[in-house]
Amino acid sequence: MNLGILVNEGPYQHQAADSAYLFCKAALAKGHQIHRVFFYHDGVNNSTRLTEPPQDDRNIVARWSKLAQDHNVDLVVCVAAALRRGIRDDNLAPGFRISGLGQLVESGIQADRLVVFGD
Amino acid sequence: MNLGILVNEGPYQHQAADSAYLFCKAALAKGHQIHRVFFYHDGVNNSTRLTEPPQDDRNIVARWSKLAQDHNVDLVVCVAAALRRGIRDDNLAPGFRISGLGQLVESGIQADRLVVFGD
Amino acid sequence: MLHIVNKSPTERKSLDTCLRIAAPGTILLIEDAVYAATRGTEVEARVKAAMQRFRICALLPDLEARAVADRVIEGVATVDYGGFVDLVAEHRNCQSWL
Amino acid sequence: MLHIVNKSPTERKSLDTCLRIAAPGTILLIEDAVYAATRGTEVEARVKAAMQRFRICALLPDLEARAVADRVIEGVATVDYGGFVDLVAEHRNCQSWL
Amino acid sequence: MSEESGTVKKFMFVNRTAPYGTVYALESLEVVLISAAFEQDVSLVFIEDGVWQLKKGQQTKGIETKNFSPTYRALEGYDVEKLYVERESLAARGLTEDDLLVDVTVLAAEELGKLMDEQDVVLSF
Amino acid sequence: MSEESGTVKKFMFVNRTAPYGTVYALESLEVVLISAAFEQDVSLVFIEDGVWQLKKGQQTKGIETKNFSPTYRALEGYDVEKLYVERESLAARGLTEDDLLVDVTVLAAEELGKLMDEQDVVLSF
Numbered sequence: 001m002n003l004g005i006l007v008n009e010g011p012y013q014h015q016a017a018d019s020a021y022l023f024c025k026a027a028l029a030k031g032h033q034i035h036r037v038f039f040y041h042d043g044v045n046n047s048t049r050l051t052e053p054p055q056d057d058r059n060i061v062a063r064w065s066k067l068a069q070d071h072n073v074d075l076v077v078c079v080a081a082a083l084r085r086g087i088r089d090d091n092l093a094p095g096f097r098i099s100g101l102g103q104l105v106e107s108g109i110q111a112d113r114l115v116v117f118g119d
Numbered sequence: 120m121n122l123g124i125l126v127n128e129g130p131y132q133h134q135a136a137d138s139a140y141l142f143c144k145a146a147l148a149k150g151h152q153i154h155r156v157f158f159y160h161d162g163v164n165n166s167t168r169l170t171e172p173p174q175d176d177r178n179i180v181a182r183w184s185k186l187a188q189d190h191n192v193d194l195v196v197c198v199a200a201a202l203r204r205g206i207r208d209d210n211l212a213p214g215f216r217i218s219g220l221g222q223l224v225e226s227g228i229q230a231d232r233l234v235v236f237g238d
Numbered sequence: 239m240l241h242i243v244n245k246s247p248t249e250r251k252s253l254d255t256c257l258r259i260a261a262p263g264t265i266l267l268i269e270d271a272v273y274a275a276t277r278g279t280e281v282e283a284r285v286k287a288a289m290q291r292f293r294i295c296a297l298l299p300d301l302e303a304r305a306v307a308d309r310v311i312e313g314v315a316t317v318d319y320g321g322f323v324d325l326v327a328e329h330r331n332c333q334s335w336l
Numbered sequence: 337m338l339h340i341v342n343k344s345p346t347e348r349k350s351l352d353t354c355l356r357i358a359a360p361g362t363i364l365l366i367e368d369a370v371y372a373a374t375r376g377t378e379v380e381a382r383v384k385a386a387m388q389r390f391r392i393c394a395l396l397p398d399l400e401a402r403a404v405a406d407r408v409i410e411g412v413a414t415v416d417y418g419g420f421v422d423l424v425a426e427h428r429n430c431q432s433w434l
Numbered sequence: 435m436s437e438e439s440g441t442v443k444k445f446m447f448v449n450r451t452a453p454y455g456t457v458y459a460l461e462s463l464e465v466v467l468i469s470a471a472f473e474q475d476v477s478l479v480f481i482e483d484g485v486w487q488l489k490k491g492q493q494t495k496g497i498e499t500k501n502f503s504p505t506y507r508a509l510e511g512y513d514v515e516k517l518y519v520e521r522e523s524l525a526a527r528g529l530t531e532d533d534l535l536v537d538v539t540v541l542a543a544e545e546l547g548k549l550m551d552e553q554d555v556v557l558s559f
Numbered sequence: 560m561s562e563e564s565g566t567v568k569k570f571m572f573v574n575r576t577a578p579y580g581t582v583y584a585l586e587s588l589e590v591v592l593i594s595a596a597f598e599q600d601v602s603l604v605f606i607e608d609g610v611w612q613l614k615k616g617q618q619t620k621g622i623e624t625k626n627f628s629p630t631y632r633a634l635e636g637y638d639v640e641k642l643y644v645e646r647e648s649l650a651a652r653g654l655t656e657d658d659l660l661v662d663v664t665v666l667a668a669e670e671l672g673k674l675m676d677e678q679d680v681v682l683s684f
Contacts, residue, residue, distance in 0.1 A: 001425050006557065008434070008458075010129070012203050012582050013161045015367045018622060019342070022397070026417035032425070041461055041559075042132045045164065050205030057625050061205070080464060084131050086169030086180070091210065101468040108555040109441050109472065113424050115340070116432040116557060120327050125682065127336070127583075131457050134269045137497060138244070141299070145319035151327070160586055160684075176500050199589060220593040227680040228566050228597065232326050234242070235334040235682060239676045246452055246483050248526060249349050255575070255607055259645065261672035270455035273486070278528020299496025303454050305489040309528070318496070333573065333681040337551050344577055344608050346651060353450070353482055357520065359547035368580035371611070376653020397621025401579050403614040407653070416621070431448065431556040 003027055004111030005037040006104060008118030010045030011060035012053070017046050020117035021063055028071050035111035036074040037064070038104040039096075041118070044082040047075070049093035061093045068095025076103045122146055123230030124156040125223060127237030129164030130179035131172070136165050139236040140182055147190050154230035155193040156183070157223040158215075160237070163201040166194070168212035180212045187214025195222045239263040240329035241292075244336070246270035247281040252335040257288050260333075266317070266325055267296040275314045276306045289313055297322060337361040338427035339390075342434070344368035345379040350433040355386050358431075364415070364423055365394040373412045374404045387411055395420060445469050446477045446550060448558035449484035453503070454494070458559035459487045460502050465557065467505075470512040477516040477553070478509075479546065480538070481523045488519070488534040506536050520546050570594050571602045571675060573683035574609035578628070579619070583684035584612045585627050590682065592630075595637040602641040602678070603634075604671065605663070606648045613644070613659040631661050645671050 005024060009016035024034050039046050051061045068075050075096045077087060082098055089098060108114045124143060128135035143153050158165050170180045187194050194215045196206060201217055208217060227233045241260050244267075247253040253274055256265065265288070267275050274281050275296035285294065298316040301307040310316060317325065326332055339358050342365075345351040351372055354363065363386070365373050372379050373394035383392065396414040399405040408414060415423065424430055447466055453459040469476050480488060487506070494501040509517070517538040524530065524540065531540060541549070550556060572591055578584040594601050605613060612631070619626040634642070642663040649655065649665065656665060666674070675681060 003421075003424065008559070010132075010161060010164075010204070013129075014582075015580050015622075015624075016342075018624060019366060022417045022623065023420055027421045030418060030421055032421065040465075041457060042129060042161070045129075045204065048205035050207055050210065052202040052205075054199075054203075057203075058623055080173075081461060083171040084173075084176075085129070085164065086167035086171075086210070088169055091169065091205070101465050102472065104465060105445075105469045105472045105474065108445060108469070108557070109443055109474065113430060114555045114557070115424055115430060116434065117342075118432065118434045118559070122323075122326070127684070133457075134455050134497075134499075135244075137499060138268060141319045141498065142322055146323045149320060149323055151323065159590075160582060177498055200586060220590055221597065223590060224570075224594045224597045224599065227570060227594070227682070228568055228599065232332060233680050233682070234326055234332060235336065236244075237334065237336045237684070244455070246455065249451075249483050251347050251607065252575070258647070259606065259668045259672045259675070261669075261676045263676070270452045270483070273452065273483075273527070276528065280526040282528075300454070302493040302495075303497045303499065303501075304452065304486060305491035305493070307493075308491075331676075331678055331681060333675060333678075334683055336575065336683050342580070344580065347576075347608050349482065350450070356522070357481065357543045357547045357550070359544075359551045361551070368577045368608070371577065371608075371652070374653065378651040380653075398579070400618040400620075401622045401624065401626075402577065402611060403616035403618070405618075406616075429551075429553055429556060431550060432558055434450065434558050 001112045002033045002035045004035045004107035004114040006114060006116045007037060007039050007043040007046060008041040010042040014119045016117040016119060017060055024067060034073045036076055036107040038107055039077045040081055044077045044085055044087045047077045047087055047093055047096040048091050050091055065093045065095040120231045121152045121154045123154045123226035123233040125233060125235045126156060126158050126162040126165060127160040129161040133238045135236040135238060136179050143186060153192045155195055155226045157226055158196045159200055163196045163204055163206045166196045166206055166212055166215040167210050169210055184212045184214040240325050240332040241265045242332060242334045243267055243271040244269040247274040256335045262291045264293045264325060264329060268300055272296045272300045272304060275311055276309045277311050282311060285311060338423050338430040339363045340430060340432045341365055341369040342367040345372040354433045360389045362391045362423060362427060366398055370394045370398045370402060373409055374407045375409050380409060383409060442475055443554040444475045444552065446479060446553040446556045448479045448556060449487055450482050450558060452483040452486040454497065454499060462559040463502065463505050466514060467512055470514050476514050477518060479518045481520045485519055485523045485527060485529060488536060490533055490535045503535060518546060567600055568679040569600045569677065571604060571678040571681045573681060574605045574612055575607050575683060577608040577611040579624060587684040588627065588630050591639060592637055595639045601639050602643060604643045606645045610644055610648045610652060610654060613661060615658055615660045628660060643671060
């Protein structure tokens, strides 16, 4: 099955980003495809390559990048939400790209399910 | 009177940053001093100089910078929360500085009141 | 003491918790909490009962943004940001019920 | 339909809203909503009543993190993230009550 | 802008939050407009504090924030015409249809639940 | 680390949120430790879902997040010894003192309200 994911909250402040990531990992392990992970609202803050969490904590941004690399997952950051919050191409972590909201709607159309994670 | 302010949420997602700013402006207009505005949790996202909100919307980050410039307000971003969220010296807007949580406690001790804005 | 509440009373429990725990004093409703200051909601009776123990104020700019400035419960005082500052200054301490 | 709830039932209204509006189906409790799956809380009776109309599941890793995996209400099924994925796949559509 | 394969799905946007306290209402509207441009079958639902988004008379000058409520009136121009409000959510807030800035269909909780079940994609903010 | 002027104020930290769903509980603990280092008169209060922060037996391996609950046990070593829990918040969640991983003082709502009134600085997360 082909799954679309929407993440509406940033890393660390809410569990949404963690839940979404662990859901994606489990879906891939079961042989499903992730059509796209779309980051909206504060969710765009998942994509900054500038984070440096403490050594004993998870690195949420790096985990997404690795997921993209290992499984060729499309990680799309909403451009309008990103501009409001200071996310740009030059601070984007590997595996993420910035694009329009149309990519979210397209994911809703093309994927078999769209699962929303947020606050 | 000398007022300390704590901001726990980022710009745009929650109204906390707006309320805190408008409170500071009103306090200064009444002749009070702002001892310090401390940014914690997602509040650290108020300090990124990379934001570009739409032309017809308020620029929350720029407003803080102007407040700092016009009234010499000390804007302090928590280093631990900032590292988790990708805020660093090189993307900091004018008027902000990164420092430790001790600055918040100090504000609680030295200011006459500490007012908290968050979610 | 000044108690600042900023959450919608119909979605979150923070106003109810404040009313249960806070010692008599002043409550300032800001942001989404200003809906608690309006007539006709399911919360109105609880707010009116609380007026026995608390002076209740609501932030006018937040009431106006939400288009409810014309339906404020009688006895609830409205203040602007300057009034908010005055409330903070008048009370020895304050607590935000986030 | 699969209804996903992630908010604490003792702080937010989203579980109650879901129970009022949703047509019979499956409810999956994740994140802070897993407290709704535990025995002895003020929410327990409402959750038990809802089991007449809904199949109720709770995410085990979230129960364990919050140290309540040993007090799950009888009849509530626990699932891991793989089970979460299965629930999404089994139902035609899903809705997150954010 | 229409989707190449011509697929039309039922998209429902569930609005549960009050305006201004959080950004969800505003950013939700942005997705609604885009999905309409993709010529999808779009419904908007307002429940709980989401009904406040439609309250007539919003004046945001005092909070120095953009008043986005006129956008709800503009939805018709984008062929977004299915707006539903839950009866109980209105009543709990002392609101009637006359208080709202657009025409809506008022539904009981049960009717709304059925409508939700029929959707392909449900996005909530 | 002690504050130069020697001022000691009453700091109260009000914890109202469950752990893990949001970061507030964890980041709140970080401020508590710092304020103790400044030799302030520190109280921690756990009300509503905040009482869940103290539940014994947290196991976070499954959510791949750091289990910070052992820090509550370490507070004593920083001379943070005033931990208060509201009775009604415990009862509403089916919890008793035995469920908690540290010793606390259980107070009625009214007693807690009085204690709050006596503080100089109240920080809530």
